[in-house]
Amino acid sequence: MYAVSARGGLFISTNGGTAWNVAPGCDAVTNGTRFASVCIDYSNDQIIYLGGGDHNYYSSGSGVWKSTDGGQTFSPTSLTGKIVVELVMDPTNNNTIVAATNTGIYKTTDGGTTWQKLGLDSTERISKIIIHPNDPNTIYAAVPGALWSDSKHRGLYKSTDAGKTWTKIYFVDEKTGCADFAINPKNPEIMYMSTWQFRRTPWSFASGGKTSALFKSIDGGKSWKKIHNGIEGDTLGRICIAIAPSEPEQLYIIVESKNTSLYKSSDGGESWKRKSGSMNVSWRPFYFSLIVVDRSEEHTSEL
Numbered sequence: 001m002y003a004v005s006a007r008g009g010l011f012i013s014t015n016g017g018t019a020w021n022v023a024p025g026c027d028a029v030t031n032g033t034r035f036a037s038v039c040i041d042y043s044n045d046q047i048i049y050l051g052g053g054d055h056n057y058y059s060s061g062s063g064v065w066k067s068t069d070g071g072q073t074f075s076p077t078s079l080t081g082k083i084v085v086e087l088v089m090d091p092t093n094n095n096t097i098v099a100a101t102n103t104g105i106y107k108t109t110d111g112g113t114t115w116q117k118l119g120l121d122s123t124e125r126i127s128k129i130i131i132h133p134n135d136p137n138t139i140y141a142a143v144p145g146a147l148w149s150d151s152k153h154r155g156l157y158k159s160t161d162a163g164k165t166w167t168k169i170y171f172v173d174e175k176t177g178c179a180d181f182a183i184n185p186k187n188p189e190i191m192y193m194s195t196w197q198f199r200r201t202p203w204s205f206a207s208g209g210k211t212s213a214l215f216k217s218i219d220g221g222k223s224w225k226k227i228h229n230g231i232e233g234d235t236l237g238r239i240c241i242a243i244a245p246s247e248p249e250q251l252y253i254i255v256e257s258k259n260t261s262l263y264k265s266s267d268g269g270e271s272w273k274r275k276s277g278s279m280n281v282s283w284r285p286f287y288f289s290l291i292v293v294d295r296s297e298e299h300t301s302e303l
Helices: 024-028
Strands: 003-006 009-012 035-040 048-052 063-067 084-090 093-101 104-108 116-119 128-131 139-143 155-157 169-170 176-183 191-201 205-209 212-218 238-245 251-255 261-265 273-276
Touching: 003 035, 003 048, 009 024, 009 035, 035 093, 048 084, 084 128, 093 128, 128 176, 139 176, 155 176, 155 261, 176 238, 191 238, 212 238
Parallel strands: 035 084
Antiparallel strands: 003 009, 035 048, 048 063, 084 093, 093 104, 104 116, 128 139, 139 155, 155 169, 176 191, 191 205, 191 212, 238 251, 251 261, 261 273
8 A cells, every 4th residue: 555645755555554664765755845646557566656746845856756666766757846736547558647737737658758748737726637447538637726716727627539638527616626536437427526615815714615515427427416415514615535446336425514524325425324523534624635445345445
């Protein structure tokens, strides 16, 4: 298991999360850098891509770094000076990686040697990239958008030509972006999306509103319905989503509200049961924990 930290670099666990150790190679990378993304080559777990950089820490660790020895050492790729919040590998080609940054989306087709800019320059913040499991030319981008102002560039975007062009397929308003997005791996026509109304000022941060919600589509994103059955609260904040890969009808969400909680659904999101409201799932929304479900055990999740 692998995890990145805002201050500690890359952590690796070899016993299912019981114990964690910092990857030795991160000492040369960290230098004050916050990390937000990690990507492991599915054909060779010795190859690791690490995304660094933060608005508060433009340091030598920004951009995409690569290790070919399981994290013992890291070297910078040619994508430097960027805040990299998401790294996703093409499920059909392990040399193709898509990176979401503060200046748009970039793609490499040669394992990080060269990068091509794919657009979405004006979005400012991209929270999730998903490459279609059966069609690598189809890519989705969830965009919360601008932090300090209204923006028409928020929403859920889709590309059907490997990122050359993008279409906004869901938009609420200039105050509400797309916080998270997930696809059923066994039936990609089934999708889940959360919207998030938020605003930051120099003296405050407002998270939540009437337009924050959780949605489901069964037609590949052409239409969406709200799925709040069992979720407590009328005014919600940020919502993150995780699907159990081995049993996609099992879903987990963290819902920010007056009673921030972890919820589980066993029927594809049609109903939800509250599981936990401990501090493990209720940190500040802008430094929100994500949730990942074990690939082989749908009842095991990691925050």
